[in-house]
Amino acid sequence: MSSIISSVRSTWTIAIYTWRQGMRQKTLIGFLLLSVLVIFGSSFLTAFLTQTTGTDTQVDIEAKLLKDICVTTISIFGMLITIFISASVVPGEVQNKVVYTVLSKPVRRFQYLLGKFIGVQLIVIINLALMGGLFFIALYAKQRIMPTLLLWSILLTYFEFLVVSAFTFAVSCSASSPVLPTIAGLFIYVTGNLIEYLKDVYNRAGQTGQWFDELIGKVAYGLYQILPNLQNFSMKTQILYLQPNDPPKDVQFPNLIWPKLWRGTSSRIGFSGARSCSPS
């Protein structure tokens, strides 16, 4: 029992210090400040629009503009922070050899990786909470309605980041520099958001009857089956067009984490840990 407690404590210690280290990185602070600036700026921009037009319908347009800018900002900067931090924590410590010092302590490799992953999630959650909180305040100040729908959107955005982060982190465990995991993370993010196009390609591919066409269709279908559909996590349309306190539509918790990717990613992490533990 005491060894389990000690094991959990070590993992949590690594997570906390990963978070503390990460929050002091200039690149990350830069991304965060930029996103805060854009969210603030959008409030001023919409206020300027109100002053110039001042009609009732314009108030709705103003709120829509604010939502549009803020949702996009959170999505882009949040994803950049997520990929940057997920791709760099482990390779960074391998590159500067900190990993040797840490693993010479009474810590197992699995605890180290798990601690790092939890630390990354703490960074992502706190950044998202800061950006989302600011957006929440700006929207409430604008419409004077409690934007509960936004909380759902932030939660779903986190799950989207979690999928991308898990994949990027898993790749980073086998990489010696952050470049490859960053590319992998961006790939998953971009293709995950364009997954419906792959389905379109598959549907149209069989129409010509040529073998190459069919091959492309099969590849597209294969990718459609393997890659996560990150659009499942997007509530942008609902945020833009529904009232801020409307209940969310089409949100089902079992679908939040795409099972295949999650299984694949977690086993990948497990594999990395096991491989580094095994005699080389």
Add this chain to the structure above:
Amino acid sequence: MSAVIETQDLTKIYEGAFKGQDVHALTKLNLTIEAGEIFGYLGPNGSGKTTTIKMLLGLIFPTSGKIRILGRKDFGSPAVRRKIGFLPEGAYYPDFLRGEEVLSFFGKLYGLGGADLRKRIDWAIELVGMKHARKRLVRGYSKGMRQRIGLAQALLSNPDILILDEPTTGLDPIARKEIRDILSNLRDEGKTLLISSHELLEVEMISNRVGILSNGVLQTMGTLDELLTSRDVLLQVGAMSAEASGKLTAAGLEIEDQVKDNVKIRVPDQVSVYDALELCKTQNVPLLSVAPRRETLEELFVRIVGAAERAKEQS
């Protein structure tokens, strides 16, 4: 005395991408380090020192052979690592943490916490003289400061075994003396220290035993008295006549150096020191001092490693 660190035919081969590209980093290493001694682990770059240390810590695994630490076979387990303090070469620590945060981090990994941890951090920081920089980010530390904070983290958990890879690199002479004193005190407290270093003079000053590694093979191991053989005797005399100088030289003595009224005369092994002293007396040469000279660790190192390199070239 009981063996704290023991290796038996320890071998590490790094497999290359193609056949014939394997690197034999360490070959059949048999090492025994007793409790309460400072063992100097020496060797040129690429000789296998760091590979040995990594295996002792369980960071990499042997290709073959056995390791026992404190009598236990599970050398890489957290339970064994809890008993070891490690200072890596180059002192690598999380850059965005402050000095005391680094110590707190490593202390917590050792299972320390609360008031005990704070007390240990204060003690370690005071010991290595880093009180003034404890709140600064590690990334702003000089090489010497990193080395000091590294030593502090190695000592934090009061381990039975200390493995130090180049502990005095980057330190000024005063700091080196301080670190040497700390290490000697630790030995006196009964700790076992394995020091890997290129600073042969430092090692000679504090080690009980040394082992010299070359090309992954332990070339020699023993106490300094066993390894450093007596070489010759040096006489220091005052001003002497040209005639006396000629007679001394004719008797087989060698004048090494002459600065005004201070002459250094080497008495080779084949000449009796008593005969040399008698000759000095009869020639009225004023005797200032008589000192036996033994081989330095540096000379031994160069001799052993040189011979190993030549043997490798010939084979």
